[in-house]
Structure formats: structure tokens, C-alpha cells
Amino acid sequence: MxxxxxxxxxxxxxxxxxxxxxxxxxxxxxxxxxxxxxxxxxxxxxxxxxxxxxxxxxxxxxxxxxxxxxxxxxxxxxxxxxxxxxxxxxxxxxxxxxxxxLEEDINRAFNSEYIRSKMQGLDVHVNGKVTKVDFQQVDFRLPDSTKVALSATILDKETGESQPVAFTAKPEIGEGGQRVVLTQVEYHDGKDLSPELTEALLERSAELLDxxxxxxxxxxxxxxxxxxxxxxxxxxxxxxxxxxxx
Structure with a gap:
């Protein structure tokens, strides 16, 4: 041949x-x-x-x-x-x-129907009380070589009011090399509205970056x-x- x-x-x-x-x-x-x-x-x-x-x-x-x-x-x-x-x-x-x-593709996935459906009707502590919230929009950014920036608009379903949550975090290898996880969270203006809101965003990030x-x-x-x-x-x-x- x-x-x-x-x-x-x-x-x-x-x-x-x-x-x-x-x-x-x-x-x-x-x-x-x-x-x-x-x-x-x-x-x-x-x-x-x-x-x-x-x-x-x-x-x-x-x-x-x-x-x-x-x-x-x-x-x-x-x-x-x-x-x-x-x-x-x-x-x-x-x-x-x-x-x-790419940042733009991760952003698109964050706002896909699949992920958005898992971020609706969450029971979280906000301002000292349990309330049901929806994540309306998530923004994922890679601003430099050291961190990830995440922000979202949160709708309080009881009051109808919206409020932002935003923070930066460090991406690291986690779960035996299977996932990218976000650690060392730093809030904008040092203000943490709710640890549970942050945790919901961190968990969705890890789920996507698996x-x-x-x-x-x-x-x-x-x-x-x-x-x-x-x-x-x-x-x-x-x-x-x-x-x-x-």
C-alpha cells in the first residue's frame, strides 16, 4: 500500500x-x-x-x-x-x-433557561428575615488574571423590590480536579446582603465550570x-x- x-x-x-x-x-x-x-x-x-x-x-x-x-x-x-x-x-x-x-459564553450559560430555572423561588435570609427571591440577571466577568467578578439583580417576591449583589472571587481547582470553584469572596463596598445569595451564585458557578x-x-x-x-x-x-x- x-x-x-x-x-x-x-x-x-x-x-x-x-x-x-x-x-x-x-x-x-x-x-x-x-x-x-x-x-x-x-x-x-x-x-x-x-x-x-x-x-x-x-x-x-x-x-x-x-x-x-x-x-x-x-x-x-x-x-x-x-x-x-x-x-x-x-x-x-x-x-x-x-x-x-470565553467570558461571553460563560455569561450566556449563566442566563440560560436551565440555570435560571435553578435560581428562582429560593428561600434565603435577607435583612434578618427569610424571604423568597428570584435571580433576574447574572453578569459573569473575567476582568484580569487573578479573579472573577459576579453580579446579579435579585427580586424579592414578597415586596417586589429589586436589589443588586456583587462580589469578586478567586478561581481555584476543586473537587479532585473536576470543578473550578470560587474562593476568597470580596464584596463591593464591603457589603454582604446575604451569605445565602452569595452561596447560590457560587454553587451555580461551580456547576457550570464542572x-x-x-x-x-x-x-x-x-x-x-x-x-x-x-x-x-x-x-x-x-x-x-x-x-x-x-
Missing amino acids: TKDDRSLEGQALGKAAEIGIKSQLDEVQEVNVDVDAQALGLAQGKVDSVSIKGKGMVMEKDLRVEDMELQTDSVSINPLSLAFGKVELTRPVDASAHVVL LRNFELEGMSFQIQKLDISEGKLALQTAARVEQFPS
Whole structure:
């Protein structure tokens, strides 16, 4: 088999994996899968490496990933699976992955129907009494390389009055590398209207910034490093691939 033939065979496997990935996403701007393998190696169930690059990938909960790159080392596959255009692993493989989230996309997810439905009719202590409140609007910002800024408008359903709550916090790796959690809360003007309002926002943040939201079928991630810049959150992760999407 010629070099060109081998290249075409690898491209066919890559295209099959791309179709599998796209089937798991609500939207995707671009996804490319590169299967680096030679014909003889494929016949023996050996693939030198697999790389996945995606852009504009909309996952569950309306959370959009600006960029995702995943790279494996050598992979052992079932040669018989190739007849069906699939890359079926005979054992799990370790990989590294890089995920980039934009401020505007996190903001959109915060105000999605799914998250907003979980922030309505909450019983909290405000001004010394228990009252039922709705979060009407949430604003998530990444103003610099050290912190996250969160603000929201809160509607008191009993009085009909609205009031703001706003604070900054430090993003850190939490829950065994599965989530980005916000710590070291500092309130604007040093004023804390209600710890429970703050806790509700922190919990929704952790829920959105949970790596399990970004996992494709057969893959799991663990955050190793956070890189924050103005308007952007980048996650360096270790990945475990049990199976490639098909």
C-alpha cells in the first residue's frame, strides 16, 4: 500500500470520529480528528497517536467551548473495528487536553433557561428575615488574571423590590480536579446582603465550570492548571480516553 493510501486510510478513520463527536454536540463550528497511523500498524492494531481539535463546541447546559485540543500517545485498537470505520480501543489511553472558555459564553450559560430555572423561588435570609427571591440577571466577568467578578439583580417576591449583589472571587481547582470553584469572596463596598445569595451564585458557578460538562462520550478530564486572562479562562487537563466517539 502506498504512502498516499495509508494517508487516506487514516483520514477515513478521522472522519468517522468527527461524525461521532458532532453527534454529541448541540452545535459545533469546527472539529478535526487526525489519526496518525500506517497501514501495517493498523493491521496490527497500532495507532501512533490521535489528536482532536474543536472550535465553537456547544455542550450540554448551553455551555460553549471556544477551543478544545486533545492529544494522545500511542493507541491500541481492535483491528476488526476498522471494517466498520471506527477506532475501538482495546485498553484505555492517557492524553492531555487544553480547553478555552470565553467570558461571553460563560455569561450566556449563566442566563440560560436551565440555570435560571435553578435560581428562582429560593428561600434565603435577607435583612434578618427569610424571604423568597428570584435571580433576574447574572453578569459573569473575567476582568484580569487573578479573579472573577459576579453580579446579579435579585427580586424579592414578597415586596417586589429589586436589589443588586456583587462580589469578586478567586478561581481555584476543586473537587479532585473536576470543578473550578470560587474562593476568597470580596464584596463591593464591603457589603454582604446575604451569605445565602452569595452561596447560590457560587454553587451555580461551580456547576457550570464542572469539567464533566465538557466531556465527550468515553472521555474524562481532570484539571491540572488554570490560566486566566482578561475575558478568557483556559484549563490544562489530563484526560483518560476509554473510547473514541463513534
